[in-house]
Amino acid sequence: MTGPLDVHAARRRYVTVCVLFWLPLGLSTAPLILLLTERGMAMAAIAGFFAAHSLTAAALELPTGGLSDVFGRRTVLAAAGLLNLAALTLVGLGTAPWLLGLGMALMGAGRALSSGPAEAWYVDTVQAHSGPDAELRTGLARGGSATSAALATGTLLGGALPWLLGLGPALGVRLGEATSGLVLPLSVPMLLGAAVEIVFVLYVVTALREPPRPPVTLPYVLRSIPATIVDGLRLGGRDALVRRVLLSAGAAGGALAALELLTPGRAADLTGASESGAVLFAALACAGFICSGIGSHLAPLTARLAGSGERAVMVGLGVSASGLLLLGATAAFAGVGSTVIAAGGYGLVHLGLGAAGPSENDLLHRRVASSGRATALSVQSLALQLVAALTGLIMGALPPGPMPWLLGGALLLAAALLWTHRSATARRTPPDSVGCYAIGSDISSRHRDGSAM
Known part of the structure; x- marks a missing residue:
């Protein structure tokens, strides 16, 4: 170089x-x-x-x-x-x-x-x-x-x-x-x-x-x-706010597992063929990415209107929960009206998760030291992946219909309720208050100057 x-x-x-x-x-x-x-x-x-x-x-x-x-x-x-x-x-x-x-x-x-x-x-x-x-x-x-x-x-x-x-x-x-x-x-x-x-x-x-x-x-x-x-796993035990963030990430994983597992089959049933169902699901997924981006863009405004980042997370997760509940409520019905409501619910799930994510991460970054930031994000991703895997297995065993959707909605609703009690967690803590170190941080400090990413 x-x-x-x-x-x-x-x-x-x-x-x-x-x-x-x-x-x-x-x-x-x-x-x-x-x-x-x-x-x-x-x-x-x-x-x-x-x-x-x-x-x-x-x-x-x-x-x-x-x-x-x-x-x-x-x-x-x-x-x-x-x-x-x-x-x-x-x-x-x-x-x-x-x-x-x-x-x-x-x-x-x-x-x-x-x-x-x-x-x-x-x-x-x-x-x-x-x-x-x-x-x-x-x-x-x-x-x-x-x-x-x-x-x-x-x-x-x-x-x-x-x-x-x-x-x-x-x-x-x-x-x-x-x-x-x-x-x-x-x-x-x-x-x-x-x-x-x-x-x-x-x-x-x-x-x-x-x-x-x-x-x-x-x-x-x-x-x-x-x-x-x-x-990394000790993070949630040390700080109540970090624990809320991790539990919220797990609930989001359950919601995303529901969307990934159940939406393609529902689209194929609606169109009558796998290939046309893939086209419909592609359009829905693309719309979901757009809704998620809109939600992320609106996250600062949501926090200002809600009064704090914690309340913004509660609002975002509540919106997502309402979307999954709509999908569950319309799972047993056919017709244009039911389809439109289901599509709106799909968009609400992504919109709410997009709005909640930046506020969650802002709160998380204020509670962990810079040396442990990468590991904190890895633990957050770990919580999402584990709950997604467990929820997917449960949904695969449930009979088709509203129940799998309602399970995902219940997880998001429970996560939203975690944020109803406002605590003094929004204050910025000293940089070394909650620290964890990635492998690279530890090894790099022994061999070269500067901190690891």
Whole structure:
């Protein structure tokens, strides 16, 4: 590396990485559940696959929290891309349950590895060029916008491709016959996503320049993992506000599990076919991303109107709970009116979660030390993944109808009630009041100057 990139070049590369990473996952959003159904998988089995994804991501969330600080952002991001490449290929072509489960688990591992390295690379590069007081918000905001755009675009494309293939004269049938049933129209978005992952890995390896890092022995990293996990999990026990944030994240995971598991099948039942159901679900998911973005944009206004960040979280979770309850109330009814109400409920879930998220994270960041911030976010993600996995398994065992939706709504309503009692938790605490340290923070401090991300 001859020198740090300038701010504009770093911003462009960060935005490109965001697009290339999230586009394949967007492509898989609409057809995934329907593809598994076409492969003959029951809802209980599909819930198990999603549990494998969530549990793998949860198990690796904390251990991988500091790996990019040790081995480099580029290395960890490339590994995440390779895992997603293998996962999308297995899910797109696999027919046996163990292959599909393995693909979902690998996707969860890729999710855990990808948590943070790209953003950390951008911050490192900008600060190396412009100093520690460099302006970061613009680039981070553009990265978030690029992520939302990639997810929305990928979701629409992933839902439309199987439908377009079905328009041709038995094109989908010919595709299945030519590949002995390995490639279905619903498989095509997965395979296209795998191709994009190849481009992502090549771009990361060639474009994300970073300085060499000091050698670190793997045994030392492995010995540090248990201490990191324990220190991260203690966060909720030390501080009541942090505990509320973690419980709210878990409730959000349950709500998202309901949307991911139940909406595709409901869309297919409404349209009468898997391919057209994928198109409808793609449109709903895209609208959901838009509602979530609107909710995030309105989060500061919500906090001002509610009077505090805590009350804003309560309002956001309450809105999301009302959306899931509407979905549950309309699950047993057919008709245009019921469909419109259900679509409105779907939008309310995303709108409320989008509005609650920034206020939750603002409160969290005020309660943890900067040295433990990455681990705190990993614990938050861990809570979401674990509850999503457990809720998905329960929903898979419940009979179809209102009950699975109402379970998700009850979780969000209970989380909203946690915030009805206002405490003196909104005050900013001293920087070292609640501290936890990622593996990378500990190791990096032994080998180089400066704090880890």
